[in-house]
Amino acid sequence: MSELRAAYPYLLEHRNEFWQALAIHLELSGAALIIALLISLPLGLWAAKRRQAAEPIINSANALRVIPSLAILFLAEPYLGLGFRPSLVALTILACPPLIINTYAGFRAVDRAVVEAAYGMGMAARQVLRGVEFPLALPVLLAGVRIATVEVIASAALAAFIAGGGLGDFIQRGFSVGRPSIMLVGTIPIALLALVADLVLATAQRMVTPEGQ
């Protein structure tokens, strides 16, 4: 409790630094998620459409999942150096597996009869994808976005270890000087961010799930 009480004055004292770290944290997480989405959506969709593509893609995604996020960060360092960029790369790699797997699962779960009916009624392939397959896959897809978002926001704390910045800076600093109160200045906002993101996406997921389903 005393650590918590000590954290607040420290936060006030380092207000500017905190806002900056928060901004970097959000930027890092947001950019990683967007890039990961741009990579994962087509890959997941391709895997869902082509049986030959499915196995290598899904297996690779699962394999990536096994590598700890810290290892990805440190593996990126020799090639990309220190700072924001390697952190972004590492977090993007981290975000891809749940996005790929859920995109695949979401599109595969769309009832084949519904898709056939859509084509049979004279929809073009793009109209079927946009008007039928995508909205029906969306709840599962969003579940993947939820997992990836929470993972990325939490793991972005590790970026501080390769000088990527973000709220992890406070954790690292607190750890190195042995003051848990400073660590809390990083930890609590990260946890809150992850919680809020999860809540928002859970609501979105509920909203795109059709009634009566």
Added chain:
Amino acid sequence: MSDAPALIADHVSKQFPGGQRPAVDDCSFTVNAGELIILLGTSGCGKTTLLKMVNRLYEPTGGRILFHGTDITQLPATALRRQIGYVIQQTGLFPHMRIADNIAVVPRLLGWQPSRTDARIDELLTLVGLPIDYRQRYPRQLSGGEQQRVGIARALAADPAVMLMDEPFGAIDAITRTRLQGELLQLQEKLHKTILFVTHDVEEALRLADRIIVMRDGKILQFDTPLRVLTEPVDDFVAQLIGADDLLRQLSLLKVGTLTTAPVSPTDVGDGSPQVRANDDVRHALALLLGTGAQRVLVIDDAGHVTGQLGFGDVQRALHHDLAVGS
């Protein structure tokens, strides 16, 4: 539309890659406008494959199909499909769309005015016997029978001349199925669509068909009226499939309208003879004859006009004549 037959299949074949034999093997037939044709056969006989080549969900590997005289490969597939109603067994309704939006799919693809589409939705719901306030519901909130009524309404939305129906009542309980079959016949009396209807259910085939295409191993074995398929099966397989030895059961499946009824003059209808509708089964007509002691029943259409008459002799002649020709 031209005067050409609604559909012509001209030596159509389909060989799937890796298939041991063609799924559809050199099939030819002609369907006239307004006919309800049943494609009948056991599973794997190629009937669904043949159906799906008509709206180009599958492309034939041989032969060609003419749609009102035009080779269907001359039309863009999407344009062709928007002119052909399509109903499938699993209904294929879009679960994320309300009933109104499901029905509106093809009109919207065709770029109809919203007000026209809107009016059409109400019209169709009424036509298939569903309350207008179902517009706002989602498919899963409806029973299986209601969902398939929506499926039929959706297929009829842009008033296509041709409808393809792939075992539409196959997943529906027996009582509802019988009711839907009756409703389809009533719809057909009003709308005169050209319908290709796939089923493996012999009773359904006999009850609904103007003509039946019996298929086996990708080939058409027989293409005939229900009466003739019953009385003159081309081979033992067809005879067995159709159950040609049980005449009484078949009389309960044949429509009065499929027998050639004797003409009747308008002045000769006032004697209180019992009346049957063309869609009633022959057994019903016979039961009336036996029950009332009348010499004939009058066949009437929907508007109540007498279109013909039927006596014991006519039934007997219809069956015997054909039996005699067949043996």
